[in-house]
Amino acid sequence: MATEQQDKAVTETSRSDGGYEAHLERSRTVWDRWSNYYGQSEKDFEPIREAAIDRLALEPGDRVLEMGCGPGVNFERIREEIGEEGELVAVDYSPEMVANARERIEARGWENVSVQRADATTVAFDDPFDAALASLSLSVMPDVRRAVENVSRSLVPGARLAIVDVRPAPSGPLRVLNPLIWRFFRWYANWNPDGDVVGSLEAVFDTCEIADTHFAGTAFTALCTKRAAD
Numbered sequence: 001m002a003t004e005q006q007d008k009a010v011t012e013t014s015r016s017d018g019g020y021e022a023h024l025e026r027s028r029t030v031w032d033r034w035s036n037y038y039g040q041s042e043k044d045f046e047p048i049r050e051a052a053i054d055r056l057a058l059e060p061g062d063r064v065l066e067m068g069c070g071p072g073v074n075f076e077r078i079r080e081e082i083g084e085e086g087e088l089v090a091v092d093y094s095p096e097m098v099a100n101a102r103e104r105i106e107a108r109g110w111e112n113v114s115v116q117r118a119d120a121t122t123v124a125f126d127d128p129f130d131a132a133l134a135s136l137s138l139s140v141m142p143d144v145r146r147a148v149e150n151v152s153r154s155l156v157p158g159a160r161l162a163i164v165d166v167r168p169a170p171s172g173p174l175r176v177l178n179p180l181i182w183r184f185f186r187w188y189a190n191w192n193p194d195g196d197v198v199g200s201l202e203a204v205f206d207t208c209e210i211a212d213t214h215f216a217g218t219a220f221t222a223l224c225t226k227r228a229a230d
């Protein structure tokens, strides 16, 4: 397992696109650029995100982490579930996305929702969370495996992580379009060609299942659970 992790680290820092730092910097530029249009372009994902949040089975008072929150399109739904006594901490790397998310929080007067501008791969927290959400964000991170490990580290034992993400068409005639689709996503979203979201989730979390697929399998919802305390 240690060797596998080392191999992966080498792959993700020596890759053809310039490696970790270059990817992270491009992420900032790309997502700052889209920050004013976000919400319109991602509307199709709204019911998918909401269903993913439902799978977390949140309860009033829960502390929830959202990695790669963008402008905060998931905040309202999460807050409905955790109530005023819960807490939502969100993280995003794009300063413009963070500004939009903070505007949303201020406009709604939510006192238990906050956003940190940070790299989800390395950010650390003082207290662990009861649940986490990563919606359309893991596959654009500079080191997917490390980001997943960091989410796991940030959770209490037995906690759930819900993921919505995109991937190459796994089967059927659409597969022939995969190279084009991914070139587009690389430009549009700074998608990480070396990341393996499902493989990383399965390697890091105790249990993980693809709970749902969408758009001919090119998008999926997964639910993972961290090992409960012994």
Ligand SMILES: C[S@@+](CC[C@H](N)C(=O)[O-])C[C@H]1O[C@@H](n2cnc3c(N)ncnc32)[C@H](O)[C@@H]1O
Pocket (backbone or CB within 6 Å): 024, 027, 031, 042, 049, 067, 068, 069, 070, 071, 072, 073, 074, 091, 092, 093, 094, 097, 118, 119, 120, 121, 134, 135, 136, 137, 140, 141, 142, 189
């Ligand atoms: C497609 S948007 C997803 C926004 C939202 N979660 C949603 O469900 O629509 C991807 C977000 O991930 C953020 N992101 C990319 N790399 C990141 C990183 N290393 N750390 C934190 N956020 C990152 C981007 O800034 C962007 O806002």
